[in-house]
Amino acid sequence: MKALGRGSIASIVKVGLEVVWVVLWIAAAGLGVAAVVYAGVLAAIATGALPESILHIGEATTQIGPIRIVTDAGDRLVWPVVATGLLAGSVAVGGALAIVWRLRRMFASFASGEPFSAENAQHLRVIWMVMLAMEVSRYLIMGGVLLLVTLFGERHGVDLTVRAPVNLTTWGAILILIVLAEVFREGARLREEEKLTI
């Protein structure tokens, strides 16, 4: 089976990306609904319509990236934990949507048999920038979680365990994509020149 053109591996991957695209939008909608519901619950607690004990689920462990939070006081759904979780989820889903959108456009051109275009070089450039932004956001969110735990942890009996946050696979992928973006830019330039060679 050929890699490019109609009926190729690129066509199959293109279909897979369409499915991932739909799933990501469902996840994004779910996050939105969760945020609205939680905001509503907090508003109801503030007005006294709901008891505060609704947020107390019992002893639990929450994992946000490499940070594991053990709440032995039972306040699993307090706003610092939920807000951080929603923020981390939003960054992950938003970044994934941006990447998958670019990949869909790229694989559409691969399936049509024209891989080397200036647009594809631009897509790769945007993908590595989004991955970089997601990775930096992850560190910022972890810093925010540490700050919140420091401010609220003692009152709620929160214990904190942090593993090493540096993901070499992600950083390696970012470096590879930087190089690939330049390879595609050069390929697009050569293809353009070849089109104007009679």
Next chain:
Amino acid sequence: MAIRVTLDRMLLERRMSLTELCDRVGITLANLSILKTGKAKAVRFSTLSALCRELNCQPGDLLLYEPSEDDALEEAAE
């Protein structure tokens, strides 16, 4: 581009149309138009050979070198 292709002059002298030339040479009309209008970046020797054969001329009859200040700057940048 400092190199100009004088295809118009040769077609007039040989009383041949662009369509007839592209059929004889085996190049599409679109590509021959790119050559005629000076948008081409490069010409293959095989194409030049076919053009000279059908127009009964030398490569020098088809290609003219006319440098300008813009071309000199563009080539220096490359």
